[in-house]
Amino acid sequence: PAKRKVAVLGAAGGIGQPLAMLMKLNPAVAELSLYDIAATPGVAADVSHVNTPAQVQGYVGEEQLGDALSGCDVVIIPAGVPRKPGMTRDDLFKINAGIVKNLCEAISKHCPEVIERNSPDLFVDIMTARSHDLFPLEATPKAELPQDVLDALTKRTQDGGTEVVQAKAGKGSATLSMAYAGAIFADACLKGLNGMEDVVQCTYVQSSITELPYFASKVTLGPKGVEEVHPLGKLSDYEKAGLEAMKAELHDSIEKGVKFVSGQ
Numbered sequence: 001p002a003k004r005k006v007a008v009l010g011a012a013g014g015i016g017q018p019l020a021m022l023m024k025l026n027p028a029v030a031e032l033s034l035y036d037i038a039a040t041p042g043v044a045a046d047v048s049h050v051n052t053p054a055q056v057q058g059y060v061g062e063e064q065l066g067d068a069l070s071g072c073d074v075v076i077i078p079a080g081v082p083r084k085p086g087m088t089r090d091d092l093f094k095i096n097a098g099i100v101k102n103l104c105e106a107i108s109k110h111c112p113e114v115i116e117r118n119s120p121d122l123f124v125d126i127m128t129a130r131s132h133d134l135f136p137l138e139a140t141p142k143a144e145l146p147q148d149v150l151d152a153l154t155k156r157t158q159d160g161g162t163e164v165v166q167a168k169a170g171k172g173s174a175t176l177s178m179a180y181a182g183a184i185f186a187d188a189c190l191k192g193l194n195g196m197e198d199v200v201q202c203t204y205v206q207s208s209i210t211e212l213p214y215f216a217s218k219v220t221l222g223p224k225g226v227e228e229v230h231p232l233g234k235l236s237d238y239e240k241a242g243l244e245a246m247k248a249e250l251h252d253s254i255e256k257g258v259k260f261v262s263g264q
C-alpha cells in the first residue's frame, strides 16, 4: 500500500500528543507532520524516538503551518482551547470553530486534495459535532437487554466525558481514549485511501438517511473519501424513541454550525 503523509494539528495538546504517538505506530504512515502554536519541537523529538519507519517533523507557529500541511493525504485536527471558568458553551464554540475554520482554510490552500476528497461541507460536519447530541444506536443487541440495563448503558455512553473529568478531579478531561478514537478513524481513512475494500466506519457526515442534514452513521470510506452513507438498520422501539428525542437538539447544533460557516 502507498505510504502516506499525515498531519496532526494541535499535536502538543492532551489529545494531540497520544494521537501523534499512535499515528507514529501506523504502518501506512511514511511522514508525520506535527503542528501546534507552541511546544511541538519537544513533542516531535520525543515521538521521533519511537522506532517505527514514519519520519517525524515538528512545526511551530502559524508561519510554519503551510510547510506542515504541504503534501499531506490526511489531516487530523485535535486543536482547540479548553473551556475556562466563566466561559459559556457559546463562547467556547466561537473560539474553537474559529480555530478549526482557519486551519481548514490553510488545508484548502496547502493540500486541497484533502478537502476535495471529502464533501465540500466537511467543515460544517466538524463545526456541528458535539458529544452530548448522542444516542447510541445499534451499539449492542439492546433489544434483548432489560430496560434498566438499557437505560444505564445509554446514560453511561452519554456521560462518558463527564465520567473522565470527574475521575481526573480537575486535572484534565478525556484525552487518551479520544486520541485512540481519532487514530482508529484516521487509520480507516488511510485504508480507504489505499484502496482497501469495505472500510466501514461510523462517521458524522452530510446525510439523507434521516431528515437531519448531518448524521453519524456507518459510512464506507474509499480512495475518494466518503463513498457510501449506509442507512440505519432495524431500530428497536427504544432506539426509535431515543433518536426522535435527540433530533431537536441535533437540529439546533447543526443550524449553529451552518450559520457559523456561512458567516451569518
Ligand code: ADP
Pocket: 009, 010, 011, 012, 013, 014, 015, 016, 035, 036, 037, 038, 078, 079, 080, 081, 082, 099, 173, 174, 175
Ligand atoms: P485537548 O484536551 O482537547 O487536547 P489541549 O488544550 O490540551 O486540549 O490541546 C489543544 C491544543 O491545541 C494545544 O496544544 C494548543 O496549543 C493547540 N492549539 C490551540 N490553537 C491552535 C491553533 N490555532 N493551531 C494549532 N494548534 C492550536
